[in-house]
Structure formats: C-alpha cells, structure tokens
C-alpha cells in the first residue's frame with residue numbers, strides 16, 4: 548500500500564494542525580447556532596471525526612453518502628445519493644464537511660438539494676481544494692489546503708475504494724491507475 552505512493556503531500560501532523568485552525572474559526576462562527584454538521588461519505592469520514600472534536604460549540608451530526616468517481620480518477624459527472632440524511636434540514640444552519648472539492652460537481656449538487664429543502668444557511672468546509680479541475684464555479688467557506696492537479700489518496704480519500712486508511716495524504720503513482 549505504501550509503495551504505491553509517489554510523494555507524501557501532507558503528514559498526519561500537518562493535517563491535524565490545519566484542522567485545529569479550522570475548528571477555531573468554526574467555533575467562533577457557529578456559536579449559538581446549533582448547526583447540523585453533514586459528513587459527505589465516504590471520503591470525509593476521518594476529517595469529520597477529527598474536525599468535530601475541535602469545534603467547541605453544541606452541534607448535531609448527520610451523514611449522507613454520495614458517489615460519482617467509482618473506480619476512476621475522473622468524475623463520472625453523475626452524482627448519486629447512496630444514503631440520504633436522517634433528519635430534516637428545513638430552517639437549520641448547515642455545515643457541509645467535504646474531504647475534497649475537485650470538479651465541484653458533488654458540492655454543487657448537494658447545495659442544490661439542501662437549498663430545495665429550505666435550509667436556513669449552508670456553509671462548506673473542505674480540507675482539500677483542487678481549483679485547477681473545477682468545472683462549476685464554487686469555493687468553500689472554510690478551506691484547508693490547496694492541491695496541485697494530481698490524484699491524491701489517504702486520510703479518507705480513495706482510489707477504487709483503496710488507500711482510505713493511510714494516515715497521511717499522498718500522490719498515487721500514475722502507473723497504479725493507468726495499468
């Protein structure tokens with residue numbers, strides 16, 4: 548598994564440092580709002596777990612599973628809801644927790660769904676941002692690291708469902724996905 552990685556981009560320690568900063572900002576901005584924090588599965592599961600521990604105001608959690616990449620390193624362009632939320636979002640302050648914004652298709656689809664369900668406010672926190680690949684205009688309200696135009700894995704992010712359990716984030720060797 549480790550030998551499939553070409554380069555480590557962000558260590559476990561660097562990621563935790565960034566999450567602390569994000570948690571501090573979010574704690575200030577969501578004071579008194581009892582936000583519904585939505586984890587976009589599967590990719591965001593580790594980020595969500597680490598982030599909420601750094602948000603020091605009352606909040607509620609829910610989970611939604613969406614998928615558009617499947618076995619590929621490029622978006623299929625079709626975002627499918629695999630698991631929907633358990634609770635209504637009407638009138639709620641929503642914080643969407645994403646691991647990565649790449650083409651932007653997943654988030655723009657999710658924001659549209661939540662707007663139609665009459666959420667009061669919708670904010671987005673994304674640990675990684677790959678602006679070079681955007682096909683729809685969209686920026687996170689809270690952003691961690693900007694990425695080069697490379698396919699990354701680890702810390703929840705997969706290629707064909709593998710590598711999610713790497714504690715760091717790295718660039719996958721191109722021969723892994725081109726063979």
Ligand SMILES: O=P(O)(O)OC[C@H]1O[C@H](OP(=O)(O)OP(=O)(O)O)[C@H](O)[C@@H]1O
Pocket residue numbers: 587588589590591613614615616617622645646647648649650651652653654705
């Ligand atoms: O901005 P985009 O181009 O839409 O890419 C970002 C989305 O793609 C990945 O999900 P994926 O469809 O791979 O599902 P997964 O989280 O289960 O891996 C990732 O976790 C984001 O949710």
Ligand SMILES: [Mg+2]
Pocket residue numbers: 590616617704705706
């Ligand atoms: Mg994926």
